[in-house]
Amino acid sequence: xxxxxxxxxxxxxxxxxxxxxxxxxxxxxxxxxxxxxxxxxxxxxxxxxxxxxxxxxxxxxxxxxxxxxxxxxxxxxxxxxxxxxxxxxxxxxxxxxxxxxxxxxxxxxxxxxxxxxxxxxxxxxxxxxxxxxxxxxxxxxxxxxxxxxxxxxxxxxxxxxxxxxxxxxxxxxxxxxxxxxxxxxxxxxxxxxxxxxxxxxxxxxxxxxxxxxxxxxxxxxxxxxxxxxxxxxxxxxxxxxxxxxxxxxxxxxxxxxxxxxxxxxxxxxxxxxxxxxxxxxxxxxxxxxxxxxxxxxxxxxxxxxxxxxxxxxxxxxxxxxxxxxxxxxxxxxxxxxxxxxxxxxxxxxxxxxxxxxxxxxxxxxxxxxxxxxxxxxxxxxxxxxxxxxxxxxxxxxxxxxxxxxxxxxxxxxxxxxxxxxxxxxxxxxxxxxxxxxxxxxxxxxxx
Amino acid sequence: xxxxxxxxxxxxxxxxxxxxxxxxxxxxxxxxxxxxxxxxxxxxxxxxxxxxxxxxxxxxxxxxxxxxxxxxxxxxxxxxxxxxxxxxxxxxxxxxxxxxxxxxxxxxxxxxxxxxxxxxxxxxxxxxxxxxxxxxxxxxxxxxxxxxxxxxxxxxxxxxxxxxxxxxxxxxxxxxxxxxxxxxxxxxxxxxxxxxxxxxxxxxxxxxxxxxxxxxxxxxxxxxxxxxxxxxxxxxxxxxxxxxxxxxxxxxxxxxxxxxxxxxxxxxxxxxxxxxxxxxxxxxxxxxxxxxxxxxxxxxxxxxxxxxxxxxxxxxxxxxxxxxxxxxxxxxxxxxxxxxxxxxxxxxxxxxxxxxxxxxxxxxxxxxxxxxxxxxxxxxxxxxxxxxxxxxxxxxxxxxxxxxxxxxxxxxxxxxxxxxxxxxxxxxxxxxxxxxxxxxxxxxxxxxxxxxxxxxxxxxxxxxxxxxxxxxxxxxxxxxxxxxxxxxxxxxxxxxxxxxxxxxxxxxxxxxxxxxxxxxxx
Numbered sequence: 001x002x003x004x005x006x007x008x009x010x011x012x013x014x015x016x017x018x019x020x021x022x023x024x025x026x027x028x029x030x031x032x033x034x035x036x037x038x039x040x041x042x043x044x045x046x047x048x049x050x051x052x053x054x055x056x057x058x059x060x061x062x063x064x065x066x067x068x069x070x071x072x073x074x075x076x077x078x079x080x081x082x083x084x085x086x087x088x089x090x091x092x093x094x095x096x097x098x099x100x101x102x103x104x105x106x107x108x109x110x111x112x113x114x115x116x117x118x119x120x121x122x123x124x125x126x127x128x129x130x131x132x133x134x135x136x137x138x139x140x141x142x143x144x145x146x147x148x149x150x151x152x153x154x155x156x157x158x159x160x161x162x163x164x165x166x167x168x169x170x171x172x173x174x175x176x177x178x179x180x181x182x183x184x185x186x187x188x189x190x191x192x193x194x195x196x197x198x199x200x201x202x203x204x205x206x207x208x209x210x211x212x213x214x215x216x217x218x219x220x221x222x223x224x225x226x227x228x229x230x231x232x233x234x235x236x237x238x239x240x241x242x243x244x245x246x247x248x249x250x251x252x253x254x255x256x257x258x259x260x261x262x263x264x265x266x267x268x269x270x271x272x273x274x275x276x277x278x279x280x281x282x283x284x285x286x287x288x289x290x291x292x293x294x295x296x297x298x299x300x301x302x303x304x305x306x307x308x309x310x311x312x313x314x315x316x317x318x319x320x321x322x323x324x325x326x327x328x329x330x331x332x333x334x335x336x337x338x339x340x341x342x343x344x345x346x347x348x349x350x351x352x353x354x355x356x357x358x359x360x361x362x363x364x365x366x367x368x369x370x371x372x373x374x375x376x377x378x379x380x381x382x383x384x385x386x387x388x389x390x391x392x393x394x395x396x397x398x399x400x401x402x403x404x405x406x407x408x409x410x411x412x413x414x415x416x417x418x419x420x421x422x423x424x425x426x427x428x429x430x431x432x433x434x435x436x437x438x439x440x441x442x443x444x445x446x447x
Numbered sequence: 448x449x450x451x452x453x454x455x456x457x458x459x460x461x462x463x464x465x466x467x468x469x470x471x472x473x474x475x476x477x478x479x480x481x482x483x484x485x486x487x488x489x490x491x492x493x494x495x496x497x498x499x500x501x502x503x504x505x506x507x508x509x510x511x512x513x514x515x516x517x518x519x520x521x522x523x524x525x526x527x528x529x530x531x532x533x534x535x536x537x538x539x540x541x542x543x544x545x546x547x548x549x550x551x552x553x554x555x556x557x558x559x560x561x562x563x564x565x566x567x568x569x570x571x572x573x574x575x576x577x578x579x580x581x582x583x584x585x586x587x588x589x590x591x592x593x594x595x596x597x598x599x600x601x602x603x604x605x606x607x608x609x610x611x612x613x614x615x616x617x618x619x620x621x622x623x624x625x626x627x628x629x630x631x632x633x634x635x636x637x638x639x640x641x642x643x644x645x646x647x648x649x650x651x652x653x654x655x656x657x658x659x660x661x662x663x664x665x666x667x668x669x670x671x672x673x674x675x676x677x678x679x680x681x682x683x684x685x686x687x688x689x690x691x692x693x694x695x696x697x698x699x700x701x702x703x704x705x706x707x708x709x710x711x712x713x714x715x716x717x718x719x720x721x722x723x724x725x726x727x728x729x730x731x732x733x734x735x736x737x738x739x740x741x742x743x744x745x746x747x748x749x750x751x752x753x754x755x756x757x758x759x760x761x762x763x764x765x766x767x768x769x770x771x772x773x774x775x776x777x778x779x780x781x782x783x784x785x786x787x788x789x790x791x792x793x794x795x796x797x798x799x800x801x802x803x804x805x806x807x808x809x810x811x812x813x814x815x816x817x818x819x820x821x822x823x824x825x826x827x828x829x830x831x832x833x834x835x836x837x838x839x840x841x842x843x844x845x846x847x848x849x850x851x852x853x854x855x856x857x858x859x860x861x862x863x864x865x866x867x868x869x870x871x872x873x874x875x876x877x878x879x880x881x882x883x884x885x886x887x888x889x890x891x892x893x894x895x896x897x898x899x900x901x902x903x904x905x906x907x908x909x910x911x912x913x914x915x916x917x918x919x920x921x922x923x924x925x926x927x928x929x930x931x932x933x934x935x936x937x938x939x940x941x942x943x944x945x946x947x948x949x950x951x952x953x954x955x956x957x958x959x960x961x962x963x964x965x966x967x968x969x
Contacts (some may be wrong), residue, residue, distance in 0.1 A: 001821040003552055004908035011615040011828075011887055014835045014908060018852075023827045026834055026852040027723060029692035034728050036823075043947035044593055045818035048556050054815060058587075061580030062612065063573070072570045075799055084525055086562075090748075092539035093532040096553050096640070099749035101545075104940040105879055109748040115482045118957040122515045128956045134606035134751070137799035145649075164801035172767070172795030176617050176650045181834025216508040244503060244514070251512040269561075270581050271800025272570030272606065273751030285954060291749070296950035299943035302471075308950040315890070316610070319654040324645035328819040331747030338528055341482055342492035344518015350495045356505065357498040362892055364501075385584040399574045407572045414785060429495065432532035 001045055018022040065196040065268060065404070067437035070364075073426020074212065074407040075136065075163050075238040075384045076271060077263045079351075080430055085265050085338045089331050096108035099291075099327070103297075103306045110305035110329070116337045121197045123243050123340075124257045125250025126279035131291040131307075132145030133276025133325070136238055137166045140206065142289045142323055143172045143256045143278070147204035149287045149322065151232060155180040156204050157197045160187030161211030163238060164412040170206070186413055188217035188384050188422055189375055193436060202229060204256075208236040209249070213424060214379040219252035232256060240264050240277065240336075241428075242380040244345075244352030256280045264343075265335030275332035285309065289323035304309050351429060355381035358436070359427040366425070371447055375422075382426040384409075388447060391423045397446040403439050454872055454889050456951075457933055458944030476941055479530040486517025490525050533745045535748070536884045542914055546856040546887035546899025547640070547688055549718050549740035551829075553793045554816065557743070557809035566808050571871055575782070581804065586780040587756075589710060589771025592736060593778065595822070596717075597727025598757035600764075600772035604802035611735025611754030612646040612682070614797055618733055618758060618765040619680050619709045620650055621794040625765070630679035630708070636665050638689055638891040643682040643713060652679060659893045662848045663689030663858070667698040674702060681708035685729070686716045686854035687852060688891040690899065691846075700730025709733065709762070718903075719830055719855035722823030732759040738803070742810035753806035757830035764791045769801050777963040791881045816818065828904035829855040832911060836900055840917035843922045855903070861896025869925040871896035873933035880939045881917050 006014075011023075020026060027035055033230065046054070065078045068379045072078075089095065093108060093371075100106030100113075113131045120129035135141035144156045156166055158181060167183055174181045184192050190211060198205055209217035223233040235249030237259040249257045262274040281286055286309065294308035314321040343351060359381040367374045371388040387394050391408035398405040406425035411417050427436075470477045503509070518947045519527060536543070543550035561567060569578055590602045602618075605611035616633070623630050633647040636657045655673055658664050664687065681703050685693045693699070700710045712726055712734035715875070718741040721725075722777035726734050738744045746752075758766055767780045768770070771791070781787045781800070798843040817825060830853075837846070837857040844859045861871045887899040902911060925933060937943065 001817060003554060003816070003822070004824060004904055005910075006828055006831075010908045011831065014831055018831075018834045018838045020852075023831055025829050026854075027692070028852060029694040030720075030724055031694065031697045031729070034697070034724055036723055036725070039823055040594060040722055040819040042591070042819035043815070045821040046815050048816070050534055051556060051812055051815045052560070055560045055566075055584070055812060056563065058580035058584045058783070058854075059560075059563040062565040062569045062584065063577035064568040064574070065570055066564060066568050070570075070573075072573050074572050076571055078568070078570065082521070084492075084521055088525065088528045088532075090558060091529065091532040091533035093537045095745045096538040096542065096550075097535045097744045097748045098548055098550055102536070102879065102885055103945045104876070104937050104942045105536040106534070107532040107885065107941050108533065109881060111479070111481070111531050111534070114956075114958070118483060119516060121957050125512050129762055132750075134610060135798060138606060138610070138797070163799065165796060168796040169798060172617070172797055176620060176797065178651050191784055216506060218508075243510070245510055245947045246508045247510050248512055260471035267567045268570045269567050270569050270578070270804035272798075272803040273753070273805050275751075285956070292954070292956055294950040295955040296946045298945045303943065304942045306945045306947050306950050308947065308956075309954060311951070315641035317645070318641045319644035319648040321641070321645040322646075324613060324642050325607075326607045326609050326640075326642050327750040327752045329751045330749035331556050331745065334528075334748065337482075338524065340516060341486065341519050341524050341527070342521065343516070344486060344488065344491045345514035346518055347488055347491035347493040347495065348514065348516060349473075349495070350491075350498070353498040354495055356503070357501045360501040360504050361499060363504070376504070378508060379504050395574060396576070399577060402868040404570075404573050404577065411572065414783075 014344065047355040069403045069438045071403055071406045071427060071439060072424050074424050075241055075260060076165045077426060077428055078268055078430055079263050081265055081267060081339060081340055085335050088338050089335050094331065094334055099370040100307060103304065106303060110293050112334055112337050114295065114305050116333050119279045119291060119340050120279055120336060124279045125248040126257050128285055129277065129279035130288055131293050132328040133278050133290055134329060135272065135274040135276045136258060139278050140166050140236050141169045143258045144170050144204060144206065146256060146287050146289060147232045147234060150284060151230060153201055153203035154366055155182065155201050156206060157202055158183040159194055159207040160184040160192050161190060161213060161215060162206055162208045162236060163212045184252050186416060186419055188213045188419065189197055190217065194222060198225055198229060198231060200229050200230040202284040203321030204232040204234045206234045206236060210239060210242055210382060214376050214383040216246055216378040219249055219254055223253035234258065239381065241352050241355055244348035245356055246380060261336045261429065265339030266332050273329060273332050275329040275336055278304045287322055290325050291328050354429040358429065358431050359383065362427050362436050365436055366443065369443050381428060382424060385423050385425055386421050387423060389421060391421050394446055395423065398442050401442045403441060403442045454654055456947035458515065467482055477530050481958055482527060483517055484740060486519050488517055490518045490520055492519055492521040505572055510530045514651035541883060542902060542910055543884045543885045544900045545903040547715055549901060549903060551743050551903040552905040553743055553745040554813060557656055557812040561805050562810040562811045573671060574717060582780045585807055586771050586778050590778045591814050592755055592757055593773060595721055596757045597725030598760045599760050600766045600770050602756045602766040602770045603756040604767065604769060604798050605735060606798055606803060607644060607752030607754055608737045609642040611756045611919050612642055613649060614756045614767060615733035615735060616646055616650045616710050617794050618762045619711065621765045622762055623679055630677050632678045634670065634673055634678060634681040636683065638893045639682060639684055640713060640715060641690065645806060647682065662851065663687060663691050663893060664693050665699060667695045667702055670699050670719050671702050674706040676707065678706060678708045680711055682711045682713060682716060684713035686719050689858045690853040690856040691848065691856050704730065715740060716855065719826055721826045722819060723826050727759060730761050738806050738810040743813045744806040744809040751803060765794050767795055767797050768793045825904045832855045832902040833908055834905060835911055836915060840918055843919055856901035858894065858896040859898045863922060864925055867925045868930035869933040871898060873936065874921065876923055876936040876944065877933045879937035883914065883917065909923050
């Protein structure tokens with residue numbers, strides 16, 4: 001077996017040194033009858049090329065986004081990632097290291113985490129950010145729990161523009177913890193009245209902008225209303241590139257900002273691994289979940305970095321910890337950091353403009369198709385269209401024509417008939433004019 | 448300063464002169480500024496076309512707040528991050544014996560497979576008809592997880608071990624409620640990972656500690672004395688964090704079941720027993736599997752992980768979507784509540800999308816490469832290696848549990864350092880100067896100054912021999928009175944000991960522009 005260094009001679013010599021005759025003598029504590037006496041009846045070891053054949057066949061059955069006109073978003077976006085990003089994250093010293101528990105030999109990881117935290121804080125215009133969460137959805141649920149700790153209240157109010165799966169994660173976690181969730185109805189037109197639900201018992205209001213349906217939301221009045229009753233604003237985004245073009249939540253008085261960072265540096269990969277961005281006010285850091293990297297000095301007075309404020313965390317606090325989290329999204333946040341470093345603000349602004357311009361162009365093309373309406377006044381790179389007929393059927397028919405035209409809302413909201421004719425459409429810099437023309441043409445044909 | 452575990456967090460002052468070079472570099476160790484100190488606001492390493500002219504639809508939302516994100520050109524960025532990488536220890540550099548963390552070799556084939564466009568360039572919400580191969584891969588991985596654990600269904604979406612624990616405990620809570628019961632206590636051994644009690648508390652359970660026996664294992668009588676009709680279950684790690692297989696695990700499981708509770712197993716140490724013991728046979732009801740430990744997906748400096756959770760028959764129907772379950776003669780992937788039909792009652796959703804697909808591809812590549820024979824051999828080699836270290840060091844570092852064999856990791860306490868003036872931390876830092884990453888320190892909490900060594904199956908005999916010889920030399924130096932050498936260690940790493948107290952007292956969590964002298968003056 002190519003990954004196992006021992007020869008049988010090595011094994012015999014080692015067993016002799018230990019003083020046992022066979023390896024099973026080391027498994028003496030396994031209860032009677034529980035030790036399997038033979039190899040499980042499953043396929044045996046394979047060579048590299050055999051594994052490549054098996055997995056290659058599975059991969060070939062999937063339609064790669066890059067092979068067709070592709071417009072699916074809804075929390076996961078297809079952007080171009082520079083070649084150097086994927087090369088650098090595969091450096092052995094990044095790829096095969098562990099959590100930086102020994103900072104003297106982990107300054108590489110720690111320094112990029114410090115850079116990542118600064119980039120996220122600046123992008124969101126917040127005071128501090130942590131070293132990342134699993135993804136946007138779990139990060140949002142953690143933000144709600146954090147708001148409950150800060151306000152000592154247990155009711156969250158969720159905007160109807162929040163990603164349905166994010167809502168489901170918050171509902172699941174809250175149900176288990178015995179907390180209350182008030183989720184407003186789906187809001188494809190950005191016309192909901194959140195204020196009516198915010199009261200003295202509200203811990204936080206969770207609002208996504210751009211919303212799941214693509215609308216840009218004014219966060220400031222919501223923050224004001226929340227703060228007036230002692231509640232917090234949790235601002236959510238699923239498309240990090242948007243912050244290169246739109247006012248960040250930190251400039252609109254958000255208290256906790258959570259986002260999906262996949263768009264920067266990370267491929268689609270069928271939904272994971274991604275990287276959750278999490279930022280807040282300096283005064284809240286001791287209630288923040290997740291790892292934090294901080295600056296300090298070493299014994300010679302040189303600048304260095306360490307994981308810090310770990311008294312919040314499970315390995316010290318156990319059942320009194322702020323969260324049970326013990327990993328971050330290390331390598332994905334490295335990919336984010338490298339891509340963001342390459343972009344810089346000049347590149348990020350340009351990238352955001354390009355996304356927006358392509359989306360505007362597609363919105364115009366699609367709204368010119370008879371029977372199709374674009375629901376959004378404002379949007380960044382994603383918007384909602386209403387089609388005559390069932391959205392899921394339209395998407396299937398488009399797929400048969402080789403166009404992956406977006407997400408039928410019914411896929412995530414199967415029980416809401418009023419949403420059945422809606423499709424959420426995302427556009428990025430990777431979409432060409434030809435893609436746009438192909439989409440509009442195909443849509444015309446299938447309707 | 449000491450932290451709550453009694454570990455020093457402030458270094459002693461160094462006794463050597465600071466850097467003597469003009470650049471402060473030390474040969475190949477190059478001092479690298481922060482990105483914010485070398486980047487410029489008008490530099491970018493990404494060329495993008497001119498955006499088409501359109502009428503903006505941003506309304507009044509256009510960003511006016513400065514971004515303050517400096518950029519680097521590609522050559523500058525590559526150099527910056529390569530230099531940073533050179534300040535890290537890694538498995539590819541040498542043995543990484545962190546107990547409980549399972550730092551084994553990460554095969555590069557797995558990286559190559561995960562990057563096939565058919566896996567890396569597919570969207571979680573594109574039409575199901577266009578991702579049949581992805582669903583097949585998840586089902587196939589699920590099949591292996593079910594077969595090697597002897598369980599009934601497997602929730603695929605947990606993002607990491609702790610997330611898997613939450614998933615398992617939520618299923619237990621749901622099952623209890625579905626039976627019309629109310630149980631609010633969870634039993635957790637003292638030796639457990641901190642995530643266990645933190646998870647139980649997150650789900651709204653009260654945690655009751657189970658004391659450990661002298662040999663680090665859990666006494667079924669102690670468990671029985673704590674059982675009552677308020678106990679929802681037990682969270683037990685097996686093999687446990689002392690590196691010992693819980694020899695009474697079946698009796699414990701039986702007692703918990705008899706009292707109406709559930710058995711959650713922390714699968715962090717599953718890598719010791721794959722192909723040797725099936726947790727389902729031991730009475731486990733739910734267990735997470737750290738794909739980044741047992742099945743070698745890269746740790747990546749602390750993530751991403753992946754923690755699918757297998758369930759017994761009692762809990763199988765409560766698995767959150769998406770999951771894989773057994774059918775009469777095969778397995779099937781269930782992506783939504785609707786697909787699950789009436790035969791399942793998923794307790795909800797714990798993350799958007801389907802879980803860590805990139806990790807699934809790598810784990811399956813690892814599993815297929817090993818096959819059932821190789822997986823069993825890997826477990827045996829991991830246990831063999833840990834015992835080889837145990838025997839190689841026991842005369843100098845002690846034998847906490849007598850001649851009892853360990854599993855995949857071996858635990859020492861700091862009694863061999865008594866009277867030397869050298870602490871566990873000092874000892875670990877001296878290993879860094881010898882070119883090794885230290886073992887896990889001060890965990891588990893059940894012994895004083897714990898040192899937990901997990902070599903994994905990836906180490907050759909020669910590598911283990913050098914490791915043992917080095918530790919023997921260090922023990923003898925400590926016992927000979929060379930304490931100063933330990934107090935000063937590490938001296939040869941990119942940094943000397945770092946001041947953790949200072950970092951925590953005045954948290955500096957982001958870079959800030961240095962102020963001009965006049966403004967900075969107090």
